Amino acid sequence: MKRKTLQKSDVILIAVLLAAALAALGARHWTSPPLQAVIYSGGQEFRRIDLAKVKEPYLIELDTDPKVTIRVEPGKIRYLSAGCPDKLCVKAGALSRRGDTAVCLPSGTAVVIEGTRKENSSVDAITY
Numbered sequence: 001m002k003r004k005t006l007q008k009s010d011v012i013l014i015a016v017l018l019a020a021a022l023a024a025l026g027a028r029h030w031t032s033p034p035l036q037a038v039i040y041s042g043g044q045e046f047r048r049i050d051l052a053k054v055k056e057p058y059l060i061e062l063d064t065d066p067k068v069t070i071r072v073e074p075g076k077i078r079y080l081s082a083g084c085p086d087k088l089c090v091k092a093g094a095l096s097r098r099g100d101t102a103v104c105l106p107s108g109t110a111v112v113i114e115g116t117r118k119e120n121s122s123v124d125a126i127t128y
Contacts, residue, residue, distance in 0.1 A: 035098060037077040039070065040110040051075050051096075051113075064107040077111055079104060 034052040038045060041062055049072055057073040059080065066083025076096040079089040084106040092102035100113040 034115075035075075035096075036114050037072070037095065038112045038114055040112070042108050046109075049077070051077065062107065062109055064109060066107050068104055068107045068109050070111060077113070078102070079111065082107060 034050060037049045037051055039047045039049070039060065039062075041064060046062070047060070051072075051074070054072055054074045057071060060070045060072060062068045062070070068082045068089070069080045071078050071080040073094070076094040078094045079092065079102055082089050082104050084104055089102045089104035089109075089111075095102055095111060095113050098113055098115050101110065103110040
């Protein structure tokens, strides 16, 4: 029985497909939309921060009960300290990807990472 081996054209085809897949993944990674961090306090939007425009780290202190301090850094945001007993918001760590969320229930605050808003955005589909 004759054993089949990879031919030169098979290797070239595999290399081209692999290169195309890596290029598509790389393009998706480097062309992702800029991220915004949205800070909510008391159920209302408190501040919206474009994380791509942050050059130097800075702190935001929220006058809530208990007090909360948020650290904003280039490309990420985190709860630095909180006066709540469990400190789950601080333990959430740095938020840097769309959809990342940290909430401090005792203080009534939340930090959510979103993509930037489009001016003419509308619903593209409705599912019932």
